[in-house]
Amino acid sequence: MTLRHEMREHATSPARRLRSGEVASAAGVNVQTLRYYERRGLLAQPGRNAAGHRQYPPHTITLLRMIRSAQRLGLSLDEIAGIITAAPDSDSISPLARRRVAEIDAEIAQLTAIREVLAGYIR
Numbered sequence: 001m002t003l004r005h006e007m008r009e010h011a012t013s014p015a016r017r018l019r020s021g022e023v024a025s026a027a028g029v030n031v032q033t034l035r036y037y038e039r040r041g042l043l044a045q046p047g048r049n050a051a052g053h054r055q056y057p058p059h060t061i062t063l064l065r066m067i068r069s070a071q072r073l074g075l076s077l078d079e080i081a082g083i084i085t086a087a088p089d090s091d092s093i094s095p096l097a098r099r100r101v102a103e104i105d106a107e108i109a110q111l112t113a114i115r116e117v118l119a120g121y122i123r
Contacts, residue, residue, distance in 0.1 A: 017055035
């Protein structure tokens, strides 16, 4: 089951719904970011209440945090969208994961070298 499919399933559950501002604040993003992610397809379109306000399931906060974390790790929004929409056992994620692991390993090696130089200055 993909994250997007899971979000659609949760959208029909009776759990408390959150408004845009609540979700954005809890996830550490602004409302414009939330809307942008919807337009990009990273978030499913939420349901609306009788007054027309967007109503998000609580797990949207977790998904937003995951998206932001993935961005901090250097993944593009297109790459993140591919991960979100891929099946959990999909082979399509493997090349991306392999490439990112190699990049992370290189960054760790660089940081380790810098750390060793700086540690030499500590008495």
